[in-house]
Structures are given as structure tokens and as C-alpha cells.
Amino acid sequence: MERLKGIGVSSGLAVGPALVAIQRTQVIRFPIAQDRVARELSALERARVRSHEQISQIRRRIAGLKGADLAAIFDAQLLLLDDPMVVGRAARIVMDERVNAEWAVQRAVDELAVVFNDVEDPYLRERKGDLHDVAGRLRMNMRGENGGVRDLLHDLEQPCVLVADELTPSVVAQLDWTRIRGFATDAGSRTYHTAILARSLGVPAVVGLHDVSKRIPSGAWLIIDGDTGDITIDPPTSVREEAENRARRSRLEPTPPRAGEGPTETRDGVRIHLQANIERSDDVPAALASGAEGIGLYRSEFLLVGGPPNMAGEDEQYEVYKQVVEGMAPRPVTIRTFDIDERQLARPLVDAALDARWFPEHERVGHAGLRGIRFGLAQPAIFKTQLRALMRAAAHGSLRILFPFVSSVHEVRAARVLIAEVRADLEARGIPVGKPAVGIMIEVPSAAFTASLLAREVDFFTIGTNDLIQYTLAVDRTDERVSDRYEPLHPAVLRLLRQVRRGAMREGIPVAVCGEMASDPLLLRLLIGCGLTEFSMTPGALPMARRVIQDTSAGEMARIAARVLTLGTVDDIEQFLLESFAKSGERNEVKTR
Ligand code: PEP
Ligand code: MG
Secondary structure, rough: EEEEOEEEEOOEEEEEEEEEOOOOOOOOOOOOOHHHHHHHHHHHHHHHHHHHHHHHHHHHHHHHHHHHHHHHHHHHHHHHHOOOHHHHHHHHHHHHHHHHHHHHHHHHHHHHHHHHHEEEOOOHHHHHHHHHHHHHHHHHHHHHHHHHHHHHHHHOOOEEEEEOOOOOOOHHHHHHOOOOOEEEEEOOOOOOHHHHHHHHHHOOOEEEEOOHHOOOOOOOOOEEEEEOOEEEEEEOOOOOHHHHHOOOOOOOHOOOOOOOOEEEOOOOOEEEEEEEEEEEEEHHHHHHOOOOOOEEEEEEHHHHHHOOOOOHHHHHHHHHHHHHHHHHHOOEEEEEEOOOHHHHHHHHHHHHHHOOOOOHHOOOOOOOOOOOOOHHHOOHHHHHHHHHHHHHHHHHHHEEEEEEOOOOOOHHHHHHHHHHHHHHHHHHOOOOOOEEEEEEEEOHHHHHHOOOHHHHOOEEEEOOOOHHHHHOOOOOOOOOOHHHHHOOOHHHHHHHHHHHHHHHHHOOOOOEEOHEEEEEEEHHHHHHHHOEEEEEOOOHHHHHHEEEEEHHOOHHHOOOOOOHOOOOOOOHHHHHHHHHHHHHOOOOOOOOO
């Protein structure tokens, strides 16, 4: 038996044999049953034939447009495709190791890439890019055929625990969680989207384990504790059975979140608004059951992950937004426009929706490129499709539009021009539209510093502490190697929060906090002390937040916050907060950080 300690990011206990997944290429390695080998081999062969047709077609098109020289690139790809070191070697791996073909292709290509690395000839070395291109195409064609991971999971004899170096949100969104009890990953942190999604799906998860995917062999028994962050490898039978019983009991009797009992107030009568963050329209019942007063953040980009192929279309989006608005009525719903990244543009959004490589490793959400509103403005066709769907859905209830990743007044004005165009277009066609309030996420330091200027341009602010902290402190929120530097209590973060609130107050617009910071009891109190009164968090955290708020005196917290803002280090701040709470006798809920 061995124990490892990670960061528990999604509550619950999971017990089962390990299934090790390699995220580097989003290829999962599955042991397959003997009678599946033939199926995998024919899928591999059909993918080869299909890839051949596709590459030949591309070659013809390029030859017609640009001439034979350029088309020769694709001759090289065709040669690679037919090279026995690629498909032939992959077939051998499937047979010898009884693993899925997608993984086998990746293995074969990795082996060959090493050979290319050692070649002196620069021309040949450059062919490595083609090799990866060919491998990607083969895998894509296989995925279309066998349904990929989802299909393979059906062949597992019993539910497993997924172990990966990194799991992307798109993979998490697509997996069949009746076949997987929970997951453990090398990478990740509490605010990574994968962790957020795991909480919303109720899947126990431990992340930030550094090298767990290398240490655990496929098939080893595991216990994952999403509350404590503990992983037990190969537990003795008695420990395993006891954990299995506990896990089964909690699956059978999920503790329903307590519904809210009227408006939430602090001990000294300050009204606090509590809303829910959701990632899927299916989360609406959980939000209602937890007593949410509305949806403070609907991360609409999750629509593009694992949904039907036409999810990015205006009508499909409109139906989903309308369903959420009507489901929450009369409560307000804040829908954030797609917080996606430029590099997903390489493929049409529709393909991206189905592609498990939607968030490749090097394109983590922390990426500071053409993301959020920048992406929208760079791609007005996609942006306006979403805006049209939102404007139409706004006719059915209280909908607010929220722009992510704003860093300047200029961007807000440009986005508002597009809203005006969309409105005029819909009205000219006689289509009913609503008048949604328009707000922005404050999650980039430049936006926080210019809050008072931005407040003149919009109807509301929502502070995204997850990103605000990572950009202020220059700490990638998905990188476990620096996770100890990700400090919500850093004086710079607290000063920025104060500045944002002041900016909003000056222009009289409301300001909410929707980052994970608000679902930590200690930090929630401090935020209240900083004068913040609107919070949005995962539905599961709302009952805790309600209890904490009812136990907190806003006046006393304001005095504590004023003192905190004079302290220079995180340690001093944390110690001062804990001492102050101990003195005031306030209930000390378990810290979730
Ligand atoms: C945030 O940045 O705090 C936020 C809520 O947005 P996301 O976690 O989706 O980046
Ligand atoms: Mg964010």
C-alpha cells in the first residue's frame, strides 16, 4: 500500500482499478479484451484508407491552386501513411499489448519521431511535423468510427478510477461517468476548469499529484478521497472494502443541498445575494435546489464541448439559453459569451465541439492570447451568432450578457457596437429581442486598474478572481508546480479587489464575485468585509456560504478588512484573520483552499 497527497478539488470517495490516460495527445490507453482486437485492427485499416483519400484530395486541391511543388508536401504525408513503421507498427502494438488502436498509433508515431530527431538531414528532420499531422488525421478518423473513449468505456468490465497526467475539460465533459468513479491527475488546481466541471458533475477528484500517472500502473486498485486529497494505491482488502462501502453509501444517498430559506443576511442585517455558477443547462435544477437567487455565471463555452455537432448554431444556442432563462425565471441569468481561445479557430467550431483535443495541453485556459472578448471581436461572425441567440433568449426573461477577459474600454465599446448591429438586424426582421444588461468580467489586472473608467461603459461587473489572481501574481492557475504561489490573500489581489469595488460604487453599478475565492469560508468573510455583497459559486457551495454569512458581522469584518489591507505578507494576513475569527467566536467552517 502507498499513499500520495494531492489537492482534493471535488468532494467524495472513489474506489476502483486505475485506468491510466495520457493527455499529451488526448489519447487514452485502454486495455482491450481479446475479442476486440480484430475490431480495433479493422478500424485502424479503415482510418488509413480514409486518411489516404483525404490527403490525396488535399494534394489535388493544392496542386490546382499553388502548383506541384507545394503539393509535394502531401506526397510525403502519403508515404508516411503507408510506411509499415506507422500503421503496421500500430497494428502490431494492438495485437501484442491488447490496447486500443488510437493509443497504438500514438506509440508508433512517438517511436518514429525519436528516429527523426536523430537524423542529420534537416529536410528529413522537418518531416516530424508531417508525421504528427498524419497521426492526428488517423486518430481523428478512428474516433469518428468507434466513438472514441466513450465507446471503449463500455468494454470495461467494471467501473474504474481515471488516472491522467492532465485531463482537459472537453474530455471530462464527454466521459461516461457511470463507468468512471473519479479521477486523479498530475496537473491541475482548484480553479482549473476541469476541477470546476468535476464539482458540477459531482465526480470525486484529486489533482496536482505531480507524477501520479507514472507511478500507478493500469489496473492497480485505488482509493481517491476528493475531500482530503489522499490517494491510496493497492490498499489491503479490508481498507478497500470499507472505502467501497462508504463510497457506495454516499452514491446511494447523495446529500441534497439545503434549499435557501429566504434572503440571506449577515448577523448585522446586511443583505447578501447568492447566485450559482453553472457550466451546463442541466445544472439548473441543482442551482434551484441550492437556493440560488439566479445564475451569476453561465460558462457558455461548455456548450461547445461534447454537444451535438451543430451546437454552435444560432437556433441551437437560442434554445439552450431560453431553457436556462425560463428554468430560472423569474430569477436573473447571467450568460458569459464564449471564453474560448484563438487556436480553436484552426478548426471550425463545430468540429471543435466534437474534438477531444479541444483544449490541447499547450492551450490551457490560462493562455493570454486571443481569448474571450478578444476572440469574439476577431471573429465577429461567431460572436454575432452568439449575440443574436442571446438577444432572442433575452425576450423570454431576465438575461444579462457578460463579456469575458476584457482588458480595455476600447474592447467594450467595440462589443457594444456589435450588440447594436445585432439588435437592429433582428428588429428589422421582426424577431422579438430583449434588452439585456451588459456587463464584463473583471479578471485581467488592466481591467481592475481601470475599473472606474470601465464602470461608465457597462451595467455591471463580475469579478473573476480565478483569472485575476493568476494574472496579477503571474501564476498559471493550471500549473501545479506553482500552485503554492497562487495566493488569494496576496496584498496585491486584495488591493485590486478594493479598487474594483470602489470603481463600481463610483458609477453606481453592481459588482459580484464569481471566482472560486467566494466559496472559501475565510475568504468569503473577508470579501464581505471589503464591502462585496453579491457572490456566485458552484451550487454545492451555496449552503455553506449561507451559513457563513449568517454567522458573520459585516461591520466587524469591515474593521478586520481595513486592518488586513495594511499587512504586507500572506502569512501575516492569514494569521490575523484566524486570530480575529477565534476572538469573535465566529463559526470556523472548514477551509476549502
Ligand atoms: C474567473 O476567472 O474567476 C472565472 C470565474 O472565470 P473562469 O474560471 O471560467 O475563467
Ligand atoms: Mg476567468
